[in-house]
Amino acid sequence: MKSTRVTNAIRSLRFAHGEMTQAELADRIGVTRQTIIAIEQGRYSPSLEMAFQIARVFKVPLDKVFQYPDGEGEKR
């Protein structure tokens, strides 16, 4: 299974937002807690829509939640 290069700051954002639990975040965006765990651990890349929903919960831009390393995977 190809692993993703996308990293995320969901764990730190949860703690910065009143130590929000994975279950709370899951409820807010309508997914299971297992999905939040998989996203945090980089075992699942969410859809763009789900990514925006997560960013909206934390009231931050998308690139504060998900990051992609510079210069990798780019075609010139």
Next chain:
Amino acid sequence: MVLVAVGGYAAYLIVILGRAGSTPLPEVSYVPPLLWTIGGGIVAAIVLNIAVAIFSPDGVGKTDQRDREIGRFGEYAGNSLVVIGGLAALVMAMAELDHFWIANAIYLAFVLSAILGSVAKIFAYHCGFQSS
């Protein structure tokens, strides 16, 4: 689902091999046990799904986008064996083998497809799944 498929197939094999005794396998009456195990498997899968939905605690049976994507991935992986089973049956029919072997090749492909699909889903849940 995989337990139902494997359990049904095991029951089918026990019945067929029990009936065989000293008679050659292609002469064994295989159609009723085959239909009963396939039909029973479909009914058992539906009943089990309903039972899990009714008796599981709140939220346990809940599915989301990731579950659906992994479900589709498992189906896709499993379908490859259905195609292989179909091709094998085609070749066996052209070679004019007994109906027994053709029917059993297709049934075995169904069972292996269910097993591969389930293994693929378990692998995706444990090792990670990236939507393409």
